[in-house]
Amino acid sequence: MLSLNSSRIVRSSRTLLHPNWLMTNRQSVYKAVTVYCMSSSFPKKDTWHINTNFKGKERKPIYYTNPVSSPRNYCTGQVKLNCWNCKQPLDKTPAFFCMSCKVIQPPEEGTSYFKIMDCDYTFTLDTQKLQKRYLQLQRSLHPDNFRQKSVKEQEYSEGQSALVNKAYKTLLKPLSRGLYMLELEGMCIEEGTDSGADPEFLMELMEINEALDEAQTPQEANKIGQDTKGKLADFTKKIDAALLKGELQAAKALLAQMKYYANIEEKVKEKLSEFM
Numbered sequence: 001m002l003s004l005n006s007s008r009i010v011r012s013s014r015t016l017l018h019p020n021w022l023m024t025n026r027q028s029v030y031k032a033v034t035v036y037c038m039s040s041s042f043p044k045k046d047t048w049h050i051n052t053n054f055k056g057k058e059r060k061p062i063y064y065t066n067p068v069s070s071p072r073n074y075c076t077g078q079v080k081l082n083c084w085n086c087k088q089p090l091d092k093t094p095a096f097f098c099m100s101c102k103v104i105q106p107p108e109e110g111t112s113y114f115k116i117m118d119c120d121y122t123f124t125l126d127t128q129k130l131q132k133r134y135l136q137l138q139r140s141l142h143p144d145n146f147r148q149k150s151v152k153e154q155e156y157s158e159g160q161s162a163l164v165n166k167a168y169k170t171l172l173k174p175l176s177r178g179l180y181m182l183e184l185e186g187m188c189i190e191e192g193t194d195s196g197a198d199p200e201f202l203m204e205l206m207e208i209n210e211a212l213d214e215a216q217t218p219q220e221a222n223k224i225g226q227d228t229k230g231k232l233a234d235f236t237k238k239i240d241a242a243l244l245k246g247e248l249q250a251a252k253a254l255l256a257q258m259k260y261y262a263n264i265e266e267k268v269k270e271k272l273s274e275f276m
Contacts, residue, residue: 084152096141096160104146107159113167113180123178123240125171134168174236175262178243178255185248205260212267218275225268231261 082089083098084106091099094111112121117133119125141164146157170176208224215221235258242251 096137104141104149104153104156104160106156107163109163112184113170116164116167117171119171121181123174123181123243124236125177127172130168130171134164137164173262174232174239175255175258178239178251178258181243182248182252182255187248187252201257201260205264208264209267212264212271215271218272221268221271221275225265225272228261228265228268232258232265235261 083101083103085103086098086101088098088100090105094108094116095105097104114121114125117130119130119133138161141157141160143154143157143161146154149157170180208228212221212224215224235254239251239254239258242248242254
């Protein structure tokens with residue numbers, strides 16, 4: 001027969017993985033299987049285990065040893081060397097506009113989001129610089145600026161604007177940024193479930209969720225929110241250190257735990273809205 005503590009841990013593990021606890025109907029711990037691939041697109045939202053059915057060409061991983069000069073920071077797709085309109089050579093990649101005829105260029109889907117957003121290839125990137133770059137690009141690429149242009153230019157504007165949006169949203173938050181960086185390093189992550197989280201870790205999360213559900217004042221909810229922010233900041237430091245050392249499996253495990261606290265942070269926001 002299970003002891004009282006053991007049965008409590010089992011019950012808490014099941015409870016935590018319920019949607020009402022962690023704001024998601026999917027368990028978010030991946031299977032620790034590694035595959036290397038050529039893909040540089042970001043995986044589906046909230047995806048965690050490795051796709052073992054990937055049929056692309058294998059390649060060795062490029063480890064995260066130089067945040068600024070990693071080759072993953074550059075376009076891995078086909079480089080467009082000439083303007084589609086005037087046929088003049090394009091001066092850089094990604095090229096949003098031709099420097100000769102000033103016409104908008106088609107989006108380069110294979111380009112790293114770090115390259116698109118002109119950010120250093122690092123987990124602790126400058127989010128203020130990221131936001132400034134985003135606003136700058138959208139001011140020039142937004143479809144509203146191309147209503148009087150040709151159909152092709154309108155299509156390119158929509159594609160470029162959508163790609164910039166995707167890059168910005170992916171890099172803005174540490175969780176999605178970390179997952180994207182793991183994929184760039186050769187890990188194809190797809191949706192799946194795994195209940196192998198540490199019981200003590202799950203117990204800790206259960207107690208936090210219970211305290212949040214029982215919070216009677218905004219101050220109590222805010223206290224939990226501040227503690228959660230501290231936990232997320234700690235995870236950020238640890239993940240950055242793991243990536244710098246090329247310890248991808250450790251970074252992946254930390255990201256899995258970080259996801260739980262990111263869900264709690266969202267739940268805190270909902271709780272605070274109830275007091276308004």
